[in-house]
Amino acid sequence: MIVDDPEGRADGIAQNVQAVQNALRRAAQRAGRQAEDIRLVAVTKSVPVDRIRLALEAGIGHLGENRVQEALPKLDAVGAYRPTWHFIGHLQRRKVKSVVGRFTMIHSVDSVELAVEAMRRGARDFIQKPWDNARLLTVLRTHAELARALR
Secondary structure, eight states: OOOOOTTTOOOHHHHHHHHHHHHHHHHHHHTTOOOGGOOOOOEETOOOOOHHHHHHHHTEEEEEOHHHHHHHHHHHHHHGOOOEEEESOOOOOGGHHHHHHBBBBEEEEOHHHHHHHHHHHHHHHHHHHHTTOOEEEEEEOOOOHHHHHOO
């Protein structure tokens, strides 16, 4: 059962994390899947750092953010917990530099040009610091878009 906890107390957050994890286990079992194959990503949009810390302490390991400018201070503030960060918002080309190397997974690559730029940035960052296990999720709308990017 999810607890209504507007103050974000540690016990309420921990109870809610446990409730969601239990629901995921039951859903996985019904679907004939392994619960370990499912990743719970807690979205931190407009969530203060103290509540994010409580969620991490309650067992959350994956965090998602959709605004680069809001995410960067959070990444630094909770870095000691070593969460896996997901960028889930629309990624603008001018913000690729800020995202690559800081987020493990980018969910919002919606063009070949953006994917190429992210990979270029990733290759440069990899020389200076490994971008371990980084993944890009892409949506390619048409093969004509691919042809334009490869010209």
